[in-house]
Amino acid sequence: MLSSARIAARPAVRRVAAFNMALRPASTWANVQQGPPTAGSALAQYQAILGVTEAFKADSFPKKINLGVGAYRDDQGKPYVLPSVLKAEKRVVDAKMNHEYAGITGVPEFTKAAAELAYGKGSPALENLVITQSISGTGALRIGAAFLERFYPGNKTIYIPTPSWANHKAVFDDAGLQVQNYRYYNKDTIGLDFEGMVADIKAAPKGSIFLFHACAHNPTGVDPTEQQWREIEQAVKAQGHFAFFDMAYQGFASGDTNKDAFAVRHFVENGHQICLAQSFAKNMGLYGERIGAFSLVTESAEEKKRVDSQVKILVRPMYSNPPIHGARLASTILNDPELYEEWLGEVKGMADRIIRMRALLRENLEKLGSKHDWSHITSQIGMFAYTGLSPEQMDALAKEHSVYATRNGRISVAGITSENVGRLAESIFKVKG
Numbered sequence: 001m002l003s004s005a006r007i008a009a010r011p012a013v014r015r016v017a018a019f020n021m022a023l024r025p026a027s028t029w030a031n032v033q034q035g036p037p038t039a040g041s042a043l044a045q046y047q048a049i050l051g052v053t054e055a056f057k058a059d060s061f062p063k064k065i066n067l068g069v070g071a072y073r074d075d076q077g078k079p080y081v082l083p084s085v086l087k088a089e090k091r092v093v094d095a096k097m098n099h100e101y102a103g104i105t106g107v108p109e110f111t112k113a114a115a116e117l118a119y120g121k122g123s124p125a126l127e128n129l130v131i132t133q134s135i136s137g138t139g140a141l142r143i144g145a146a147f148l149e150r151f152y153p154g155n156k157t158i159y160i161p162t163p164s165w166a167n168h169k170a171v172f173d174d175a176g177l178q179v180q181n182y183r184y185y186n187k188d189t190i191g192l193d194f195e196g197m198v199a200d201i202k203a204a205p206k207g208s209i210f211l212f213h214a215c216a217h218n219p220t221g222v223d224p225t226e227q228q229w230r231e232i233e234q235a236v237k238a239q240g241h242f243a244f245f246d247m248a249y250q251g252f253a254s255g256d257t258n259k260d261a262f263a264v265r266h267f268v269e270n271g272h273q274i275c276l277a278q279s280f281a282k283n284m285g286l287y288g289e290r291i292g293a294f295s296l297v298t299e300s301a302e303e304k305k306r307v308d309s310q311v312k313i314l315v316r317p318m319y320s321n322p323p324i325h326g327a328r329l330a331s332t333i334l335n336d337p338e339l340y341e342e343w344l345g346e347v348k349g350m351a352d353r354i355i356r357m358r359a360l361l362r363e364n365l366e367k368l369g370s371k372h373d374w375s376h377i378t379s380q381i382g383m384f385a386y387t388g389l390s391p392e393q394m395d396a397l398a399k400e401h402s403v404y405a406t407r408n409g410r411i412s413v414a415g416i417t418s419e420n421v422g423r424l425a426e427s428i429f430k431v432k433g
């Protein structure tokens with residue numbers, strides 16, 4: 001029952017509420033502006049890719065081709081579940097494991113094996129490596145960005161290549177780092193602007209942070225050669241810069257996980273205390289499982305202990321601890337010699353199919369009598385190819401030939417199949433000549 005004092009107070013309460021309503025806008029979020037999809041932003045690129053998928057779905061032409069998606073497809077154009085993953089999953093399910101929380105830095109059997117995969121078994125860097133499981137490659141980048149923002153003693157500006165995976169800028173911006181660019185892609189040669197890249201490394205203030213794609217650069221598919229990496233390492237060292245490697249495609253580029261880790265290992269061998277973001281989205285086809293790792297090379301056991309404690313302090317308020325299923329799958333594969341060998345074969349199979357599709361596309365274009373130099377299609381590496389086609393030519397590909405990809409001329413080679421490559425080449429030939 002209401003007390004008489006509370007009954008007497010009710011009109012006053014109503015008056016205050018009415019007053020507050022008059023002051024407040026109609027909704028708490030009425031002042032939230034529509035996010036501007038500025039050209040080149042992560043959101044704009046994501047929307048562009050979704051737009052490509054929508055347009056593809058709406059097209060009723062049976063032989064339509066979707067080259068927008070950044071996920072591997074088999075030669076029938078279907079998502080590919082790796083047989084080694086299926087086997088690992090069966091083992092995990094059959095083991096009837098519990099679903100308790102992992103520790104803050106994840107499943108230790110997974111992180112240990114992920115580190116060995118990246119740095120190489122027996123690498124001296126493993127001894128004092130700080131590593132944490134992450135929400136795939138993006139989460140690893142985000143933890144790294146937050147750690148650098150909080151602790152990096154030098155210039156807290158991170159240089160990323162032009163162009164780069166569009167989310168890089170957003171991740172580093174959001175973590176409070178300054179983001180600048182270094183030259184990377186040369187539009188004229190459809191290749192690496194090596195001189196520009198090295199010049200920009202040399203011109204950046206000493207002790208800056210440089211983000212490198214370890215292999216299979218997204219979106220261009222253009223990677224430095226091993227010799228060029230050696231020279232890049234020297235320029236980075238001479239300037240006292242810090243190298244942050246993003247390795248989202250280990251094994252996926254060349255088909256060999258060791259070869260694809262060359263840059264990472266070369267920097268470590270030459271004394272750089274790098275940090276590294278790893279993803280198992282592409283090389284294990286575990287996209288939606290969100291499994292990755294972030295690691296930092298430290299100098300001593302004592303330093304490792306301090307850095308590790310701070311990584312934990314960063315992660316805990318972000319998401320407390322990471323999910324376990326993907327880590328169990330990856331860990332089962334990486335720690336079982338037989339499954340590991342099988343997986344290596346499957347990664348090579350994916351990389352080889354992509355390399356084959358690149359060769360077939362080029363061959364078909366040349367057979368049609370195209371006068372353009374298409375050598376970049378086969379010299380580029382990984383899932384994506386920069387075709388050099390203009391936005392208008394990409395529009396024409398979609399409208400006139402039902403071939404869908406983003407307007408920047410990037411095609412996902414994973415969307416090419418033995419069956420559609422001929423029609424794709426004809427379409428490109430008709431549009432570009």
Ligand SMILES: Cc1ncc(COP(=O)(O)O)c(C=O)c1O
Pocket residue numbers: 070135136137138139165213218246248278279280281287292
């Ligand atoms: C260069 C690069 N880094 C990181 C990622 C992160 O991917 P994920 O968060 O799915 O592992 C991607 C995905 O496309 C990428 O291309």
